[in-house]
Amino acid sequence: MDTMRERFIKTASRLLDEDPRLAVVLADISADGFRPAAERHPDRLINVGIREQLLIGAAAGLAFTGMRPIAHTFASFLVERPFEQVKLDLGHQGVGAVLVSAAGSYDWPAGGRTHMAPGDVALLDTLPDWTVHVPGHPDEAEVLLRHAVADGDGKVYLRLSEHRNEQAVGVTPGRFTVVRQGGRGTVVAVGPMLDAVLAATENLDVTVLYAATVRPFDGAALLAATEQNANVVLVEPYLAGTSANEAHEALADRPHRLLALGVPRGEHRQYGSIPEHLAAYGLDAHGLRDRISAFLW
Amino acid sequence: MTTTTPLGYAELPGLMALMTGDEKHGPAATSTLDALWVLYDRVLRVSPAGADGQDRDRFLLSKGHGPMAYYAVLAAKGFIDPAVLPSFGAYDSPLGHHPDRLLIPGVEISSGSLGHGLPIAVGTALGLRAQGLTDPAVWVLLGDAEFDEGSNHEAVAFAGAAGLDRLHALVIDNSSATHGWRGGIAARFAAEGWSVETVDGRDHEALYAAYTVEHPGRPRVVVARVESKNS
Numbered sequence A: 001m002d003t004m005r006e007r008f009i010k011t012a013s014r015l016l017d018e019d020p021r022l023a024v025v026l027a028d029i030s031a032d033g034f035r036p037a038a039e040r041h042p043d044r045l046i047n048v049g050i051r052e053q054l055l056i057g058a059a060a061g062l063a064f065t066g067m068r069p070i071a072h073t074f075a076s077f078l079v080e081r082p083f084e085q086v087k088l089d090l091g092h093q094g095v096g097a098v099l100v101s102a103a104g105s106y107d108w109p110a111g112g113r114t115h116m117a118p119g120d121v122a123l124l125d126t127l128p129d130w131t132v133h134v135p136g137h138p139d140e141a142e143v144l145l146r147h148a149v150a151d152g153d154g155k156v157y158l159r160l161s162e163h164r165n166e167q168a169v170g171v172t173p174g175r176f177t178v179v180r181q182g183g184r185g186t187v188v189a190v191g192p193m194l195d196a197v198l199a200a201t202e203n204l205d206v207t208v209l210y211a212a213t214v215r216p217f218d219g220a221a222l223l224a225a226t227e228q229n230a231n232v233v234l235v236e237p238y239l240a241g242t243s244a245n246e247a248h249e250a251l252a253d254r255p256h257r258l259l260a261l262g263v264p265r266g267e268h269r270q271y272g273s274i275p276e277h278l279a280a281y282g283l284d285a286h287g288l289r290d291r292i293s294a295f296l297w
Numbered sequence B: 001m002t003t004t005t006p007l008g009y010a011e012l013p014g015l016m017a018l019m020t021g022d023e024k025h026g027p028a029a030t031s032t033l034d035a036l037w038v039l040y041d042r043v044l045r046v047s048p049a050g051a052d053g054q055d056r057d058r059f060l061l062s063k064g065h066g067p068m069a070y071y072a073v074l075a076a077k078g079f080i081d082p083a084v085l086p087s088f089g090a091y092d093s094p095l096g097h098h099p100d101r102l103l104i105p106g107v108e109i110s111s112g113s114l115g116h117g118l119p120i121a122v123g124t125a126l127g128l129r130a131q132g133l134t135d136p137a138v139w140v141l142l143g144d145a146e147f148d149e150g151s152n153h154e155a156v157a158f159a160g161a162a163g164l165d166r167l168h169a170l171v172i173d174n175s176s177a178t179h180g181w182r183g184g185i186a187a188r189f190a191a192e193g194w195s196v197e198t199v200d201g202r203d204h205e206a207l208y209a210a211y212t213v214e215h216p217g218r219p220r221v222v223v224a225r226v227e228s229k230n231s
Helices: A004-018 A035-040 A052-064 A075-080 A083-092 A120-124 A138-149 A191-200 A219-225 A244-250 A274-280 A285-296 B009-017 B023-031 B033-043 B068-076 B082-087 B117-130 B150-162 B186-190 B204-211
Strands: A022-026 A045-047 A068-074 A098-102 A130-133 A155-159 A177-180 A186-190 A207-211 A213-215 A231-239 A257-263 B058-061 B138-143 B167-173 B195-200 B220-225
Touching: A004 A022, A004 A035, A004 A098, A004 A138, A022 A052, A022 B117, A035 A045, A052 A068, A052 A075, A052 A083, A052 B117, A052 B150, A068 A075, A075 A083, A075 A098, A075 A120, A083 B117, A098 A138, A120 A130, A120 A155, A120 A213, A120 A231, A130 A138, A138 A155, A177 A191, A186 A191, A186 A219, A191 A207, A191 A231, A191 A285, A207 A219, A219 A244, A231 A244, A231 A285, A244 A257, A257 A285, A274 A285, B009 B033, B009 B068, B023 B033, B023 B068, B033 B068, B033 B138, B033 B167, B033 B204, B033 B220, B058 B117, B068 B082, B117 B138, B117 B150, B117 B167, B150 B186, B186 B195, B186 B220, B195 B204, B204 B220
Parallel strands: A022 A045, A022 A068, A068 A098, A098 A155, A130 A155, A186 A207, A186 A231, A231 A257, B058 B138, B138 B167, B167 B220, B195 B220
Antiparallel strands: A130 A213, A177 A207
């Protein structure tokens, strides 16, 4: 089975063949995988080198001429390092792009803090009108990428990870999916957190909603799920609490309780593996079960 | 190129005088006046009627500070109604102390934060080339102090390597960079394979000649030297 990033390279390469409006801009990351596409489309597969301000600025310039740009690198260097370019060259100029990240919050723990970007979605939340997709499986990544490319000139962030679920969910972009129904509360699992949430809530009487799109936040789905019981747990694979305000807004007219779980803010100076980091953050099935149970019972 | 508008170079000071409130950026505004005028009057293929045409030349004012000269030139060329100029900086004016492309027809980029124009111009040149639009020229105006921003250096190196020959940078050098540029600004572009020329930024014929030099296979920079900001 391929990774989300491999599926992205394969799908974007195929889309370059099909859609003359599409351009892909790289900053060395994934350039090897895109080499065949670069040979077929040297004018639309552009590798600017290790220059992330230019990565976003050039993507914006491509959009100025009517093209649909995808810009891709690790999340740290796509959202955090050139954040002002994301704010001004895309948003303020009135043009859009599809930003596709890899490595996310904890994909390469041995690489340390420099390659971890748990704050990327929270940063984008400071800007207007970004769509944020967080797929949990390569099949979902492909669906969401195709949707993003076809989404006019919208500003779309597609957050890919090595961390994934076993099975894909048949997602509808922008909508949460009801995976399990129960009476004692609602757990919203975002992207790669679904498998651990399902394991953690096995035999617990809770509703599980699955979100592969978090912006816009499907408040209607959360409202519908919490009609009988408005105890809500968010489980996100990035900074804890990133979607807490969205959940509170959706439930503004309903007394509710909220527990927002995710990657802690404090810097975690350990190396190791993804499972070790998930356990350390309390985001493995065991840690989730303890915290969800304590909150709901 | 002939102009059909009734307003010429002699009217620019009067148009600029209609705008007040940004005196802090006064030297920044007048430094660009001649270079902008020659470009708009004799080189750029742009018009208010064709402001959205794909075959137009693109001019990106990266150094958005002190845009009075830019607004005056746009007014002289029919993009801005001169009657709007006195509203400069007012709450409901389209004319900010930094330009906004969504508020003024003919303004290609919203600028103000330094170091954004050249990377966007690189992308614009790439986008035109990818669509087979090899005729339109892309111009971007920077300041010598703006050149401090590292994003420019990312763009200069890449544009040279990519041979973006429809890309043109115009650097207004009024010696305002805090630490200067030993060896000159043009040397930074030349090292990356650009076609370069440094001229007197008040000499219209020299500017025109520098703007219209052929430079196949390479991007072009014209460094226009004007009196020092602090002189």
